[in-house]
Amino acid sequence: MSVTVKEKNASAEVKNLIDKSVSLNPAVISIRKEALEAFQKLGLPDKKAEEYRHTPITSLLQRDFDYDALLSKPSDLDPKEYFIPSVKGNIIVLINGVYSSAHSSVISPADEVHITNLSEALAGGDTMALEHFAKYADVKSDAFTAWNTASWNHGVFIRIPENAIVQTPILIYHIHDARAGQVMSASRNLFVIGRHSEVTIIEKFDSAGLSHHFSNTVTEAVVSENAHLELYSIQNDAGSRYQVGLTHIHQAGSSLVNTFTFTLNGKLIRNNLQLSLDGEGIESHMFGLYLITDDTVADNHTTVDHRKPNSFSNEIYKGIMDGNSKGVFNGKIYVRPQAQKTNAFQSNKNILLSDKATVNTKPQLEIWADDVKCSHGCTTGQLDSEALFYLQTRGINKETARAMMLYAFAIEVLNNVKHAELKTYIDQLVSERLHTNF
Amino acid sequence: MSKDNQVLEELTSKEYEHGWTSDLETDSAPKGLSEDIIRFISTKKNEPEWLLDWRLDAYRQWSKLKEPTWPNISYPAINYQDLIYYSAPKQKAKPKNLEDIDPELIKTFEKLGISLTEQKRLTGIAVDAVIDSVSVATTYKDTLAELGIIFCSFSEAVQEHPELVKKYMGSVVPVNDNYFAALNAAVFTDGSFCYIPKGVRCPMELSTYFRINAANTGQFERTLIVADEGSYVSYLEGCTAPMRDENQLHAAVVEIYAMKDAQVKYSTVQNWYPGDKNGKGGIYNFVTKRGLCFGDGSKISWTQVETGSAITWKYPSCILKGNNSMGEFYSVAVTNNYQQADTGSKMIHIGNNTKSRIVSKGISAGHSQNSYRGQVKIMKRAENARNFSQCDSLLMGDQCGAHTFPYIDVENKSARVEHEATTSKIGEDQIFYCLQRGIDEESAVALIVNGYAKEVLNQLPMEFAVEAQKLLALTLEGSVG
Numbered sequence: 001m002s003v004t005v006k007e008k009n010a011s012a013e014v015k016n017l018i019d020k021s022v023s024l025n026p027a028v029i030s031i032r033k034e035a036l037e038a039f040q041k042l043g044l045p046d047k048k049a050e051e052y053r054h055t056p057i058t059s060l061l062q063r064d065f066d067y068d069a070l071l072s073k074p075s076d077l078d079p080k081e082y083f084i085p086s087v088k089g090n091i092i093v094l095i096n097g098v099y100s101s102a103h104s105s106v107i108s109p110a111d112e113v114h115i116t117n118l119s120e121a122l123a124g125g126d127t128m129a130l131e132h133f134a135k136y137a138d139v140k141s142d143a144f145t146a147w148n149t150a151s152w153n154h155g156v157f158i159r160i161p162e163n164a165i166v167q168t169p170i171l172i173y174h175i176h177d178a179r180a181g182q183v184m185s186a187s188r189n190l191f192v193i194g195r196h197s198e199v200t201i202i203e204k205f206d207s208a209g210l211s212h213h214f215s216n217t218v219t220e221a222v223v224s225e226n227a228h229l230e231l232y233s234i235q236n237d238a239g240s241r242y243q244v245g246l247t248h249i250h251q252a253g254s255s256l257v258n259t260f261t262f263t264l265n266g267k268l269i270r271n272n273l274q275l276s277l278d279g280e281g282i283e284s285h286m287f288g289l290y291l292i293t294d295d296t297v298a299d300n301h302t303t304v305d306h307r308k309p310n311s312f313s314n315e316i317y318k319g320i321m322d323g324n325s326k327g328v329f330n331g332k333i334y335v336r337p338q339a340q341k342t343n344a345f346q347s348n349k350n351i352l353l354s355d356k357a358t359v360n361t362k363p364q365l366e367i368w369a370d371d372v373k374c375s376h377g378c379t380t381g382q383l384d385s386e387a388l389f390y391l392q393t394r395g396i397n398k399e400t401a402r403a404m405m406l407y408a409f410a411i412e413v414l415n416n417v418k419h420a421e422l423k424t425y426i427d428q429l430v431s432e433r434l435h436t437n438f
Numbered sequence: 439m440s441k442d443n444q445v446l447e448e449l450t451s452k453e454y455e456h457g458w459t460s461d462l463e464t465d466s467a468p469k470g471l472s473e474d475i476i477r478f479i480s481t482k483k484n485e486p487e488w489l490l491d492w493r494l495d496a497y498r499q500w501s502k503l504k505e506p507t508w509p510n511i512s513y514p515a516i517n518y519q520d521l522i523y524y525s526a527p528k529q530k531a532k533p534k535n536l537e538d539i540d541p542e543l544i545k546t547f548e549k550l551g552i553s554l555t556e557q558k559r560l561t562g563i564a565v566d567a568v569i570d571s572v573s574v575a576t577t578y579k580d581t582l583a584e585l586g587i588i589f590c591s592f593s594e595a596v597q598e599h600p601e602l603v604k605k606y607m608g609s610v611v612p613v614n615d616n617y618f619a620a621l622n623a624a625v626f627t628d629g630s631f632c633y634i635p636k637g638v639r640c641p642m643e644l645s646t647y648f649r650i651n652a653a654n655t656g657q658f659e660r661t662l663i664v665a666d667e668g669s670y671v672s673y674l675e676g677c678t679a680p681m682r683d684e685n686q687l688h689a690a691v692v693e694i695y696a697m698k699d700a701q702v703k704y705s706t707v708q709n710w711y712p713g714d715k716n717g718k719g720g721i722y723n724f725v726t727k728r729g730l731c732f733g734d735g736s737k738i739s740w741t742q743v744e745t746g747s748a749i750t751w752k753y754p755s756c757i758l759k760g761n762n763s764m765g766e767f768y769s770v771a772v773t774n775n776y777q778q779a780d781t782g783s784k785m786i787h788i789g790n791n792t793k794s795r796i797v798s799k800g801i802s803a804g805h806s807q808n809s810y811r812g813q814v815k816i817m818k819r820a821e822n823a824r825n826f827s828q829c830d831s832l833l834m835g836d837q838c839g840a841h842t843f844p845y846i847d848v849e850n851k852s853a854r855v856e857h858e859a860t861t862s863k864i865g866e867d868q869i870f871y872c873l874q875r876g877i878d879e880e881s882a883v884a885l886i887v888n889g890y891a892k893e894v895l896n897q898l899p900m901e902f903a904v905e906a907q908k909l910l911a912l913t914l915e916g917s918v919g
Contacts, residue, residue, distance in 0.1 A: 050508075054847075337836060337837070340836070350848070352848060352850070352851035352853070353851060354851060355818070355850065355851055357851065358847070358848060358849045359846075359847075359848045360845070360846070360847045360848075361845075361846045361847075362843070362844060362845050362846065363842070363844060363857070363859070364841075364842060364843050364844075365831075365840070365841060365842045365859060365861055366839070366841045366842075367831070367833065367839060367840045367841065367861050368838075368839040369833075369836060370833035370834065370835055370836045370838070370863045371836070371863055372833070372861060372862065372863070373860075373861075373862050374860065374861040374862070375858070375859060375860040375861070376842075376857075376858070376859050377856075377857065377858040377859070378844075378846060378855075378856075378857045378858075379854075379855065379856045379857070380846065380848045380853060380854070380855040381853070381854045381855070382851050382852060382854075
């Protein structure tokens with residue numbers, strides 16, 4: 001079956017998909033139905049929708065995407081070439097949104113890490129999965145979240161028990177096989193991190209083939225008291241990727257979360273990152289780097305919701321736009337009335353390298369508590385010609401000087417990557433890209 | 439009881455100072471809005487045919503528009519058919535001088551502290567006083583006329599300078615610009631018109647006091663300022679309104695047209711009735727203010743101190759079309775009790791080397807909600823555009839909210855755009871320091887707030903700055919402690 005995503009027929013298609021989707025626990029089926037209703041009510045966002053003002057997602061999605069690919073024809077793709085060679089760890093592979101046990105391997109001991117396909121976990125009545133599934137991602141506010149919730153089939157369920165320090169990172173490879181035709185996938189992940197535990201999760205998005213492909217993912221992460229999550233997202237798909245991804249992280253008291261989003265390639269990448277700080281003494285850092293050129297649209301929408309007192313959040317997003325590319329940033333900080341003594345900071349800096357590149361940024365503060373310190377800053381500019389000249393006088397050619405300066409701009413984000421091998425890998429990725437494409 | 443306490447008691451129990459109703463006979467239109475009412479207004483004002491057509495066109499466009507729902511404010515729906523769109527103080531003949539004016543009117547102004555006679559003698563400000571909708575007195579007109587400056591009521595300008603009005607009216611804010619601007623274009627009753635000829639520097643500050651008076655009347659003024667090549671004018675607008683229980687609608691339009699090298703400075707102190715401490719009553723203030731820097735090297739500067747109104751919806755903007763043109767926006771917005779303000783600025787950079795600066799200071803207290811909403815847009819062809827925006831919020835009390843919605847859209851790589859915003863409360867250490875020095879808490883707060891808003895207050899002309907400082911202190915009385 002081929003699906004054309006259009007405003008009018010999308011809901012009928014989604015309904016179709018629900019009927020075909022893996023039958024699950026009755027509780028899950030009612031969640032799907034609710035999500036479908038929400039989707040029908042919302043419809044795909046048009047140009048006037050505030051949240052998608054600068055992102056022409058609906059018009060870009062009007063192509064024939066083959067939704068059946070994920071169910072009917074298993075791909076014979078070898079995912080190994082997309083692996084990060086230097087980073088060893090637990091490997092999970094999803095090809096066209098289908099959980100591939102054959103390519104996945106979990107090396108951590110079972111009492112430290114528990115990983116399965118989310119649909120199996122729910123069907124098998126896993127209490128943790130049932131307790132947290134669809135509790136955080138709001139289907140009523142976003143059509144894509146509703147669509148995913150209504151029609152997802154596969155995804156990763158990670159459960160870390162209490163008091164487990166997981167040394168080996170968990171790598172999730174999302175690969176689209178777009179060699180034969182246009183692929184569409186909707187995968188759904190749930191991470192539950194127990195109290196006093198620590199884990200690093202790395203998600204990487206790639207594709208084979210030249211056709212257009214679309215992925216609509218939703219990830220919910222629950223971080224319990226005193227737990228620590230490092231979450232990386234590496235978006236460097238040179239294919240024609242269209243992607244909408246929601247990551248909602250729910251933090252309990254004294255937990256620590258660091259998120260990293262690197263967008264280096266793709267046609268249209270929309271990242272919705274939501275953090276709810278539902279406890280005291282929480283610390284959250286969000287780092288983002290988008291280096292884009294050609295026709296890429298990179299859109300980061302982040303929300304930090306301070307619900308309880310005494311927490312700290314910090315956000316740094318940096319972007320370099322060249323070619324016809326377009327960078328969009330929207331950072332919301334909510335401080336609820338009871339969230340006194342909140343400290344929240346946000347900064348968004350952009351460099352435009354070409355006359356056709358654009359940037360639309362909207363940092364947004366909504367504050368209902370008085371005893372807070374909140375600030376945001378945002379800048380847009382180009383490379384400082386004097387600094388460039390200085391480097392040239394030192395015998396460095398213009399291209400290298402430019403790349404050096406751009407690298408220096410990006411380093412504020414790169415330096416925060418904790419995992420050593422991963423840091424080297426991303427570092428290389430970024431500097432190669434700065435030398436070749438910009 | 440000590441004397442201090444007495445003073446404090448007096449201050450905290452103070453109700454809106456400018457609240458009273460003067461007993462003027464009014465000449466009103468029936469309630470409601472229709473093409474007939476517009477014809478009635480037009481006939482009443484003895485307007486030419488083209489203006490009536492313009493109004494009717496605006497009315498038809500307005501009927502198709504929807505009231506905006508995006509602002510961060512909430513209020514009960516306004517019944518536009520339940521308002522009176524025309525109300526004029528009854529006068530037998532046009533006054534030639536101050537003695538001809540209804541003594542009741544003079545008294546009203548005296549209570550406000552802007553007695554026309556006093557003003558005329560002491561401050562040298564030409565006041566075009568507006569009570570309800572008709573301009574009743576224009577002073578210093580002769581002095582200005584010598585320089586070729588036209589400063590008169592809008593209705594007068596329509597009669598005497600139709601060619602200027604026709605050319606520039608709607609050129610900056612088109613009739614269908616937004617819901618409230620269209621409504622204003624359809625039913626506006628009066629306002630001020632100002633034309634500064636080529637190369638003339640206006641020797642005094644031009645000023646208009648707006649007053650809302652009769653119950654249930656919306657006030658729809660229209661101000662048009664045209665600054666010809668190389669001219670300069672500083673324009674003051676001040677607002678106070680008597681206390682009312684019923685909400686009153688105020689939808690004004692201000693247009694500024696600046697030609698080559700012209701400079702216009704527009705300052706506002708807005709003190710409409712904000713409602714009582716339970717959020718009852720107050721003015722709904724929906725204002726469209728926009729300046730067009732049409733010529734190269736022109737400059738438009740907006741300064742506003744917003745302390746009143748139950749609802750403020752106002753975004754003074756600059757369209758920087760000419761090369762090297764400059765736009766500025768300085769604002770202090772204070773909300774207390776149940777006031778809601780959604781205000782900010784728009785800077786649209788079209789020409790090369792255009793510069794803009796936004797400084798916005800929000801102060802929220804009580805149960806109020808204060809939002810900054812602004813846009814900085816650098817168009818594709820605007821080379822070397824420069825913008826700096828700063829919007830700070832100060833929170834007093836844990837029931838209020840401060841929000842910022844800045845939109846920054848850059849389409850040219852040579853642009854340098856910076857935006858920063860902070861939100862915090864008055865530091866306990868700052869208050870403690872003042873207490874140590876023998877300054878009581880109330881004065882300490884006033885002191886700190888004045889310091890916080892100083893950057894904006896400094897932009898105001900002297901007399902205005904003093905009034906604004908007083909207003910700030912008055913509005914925040916009793917909000918700390």
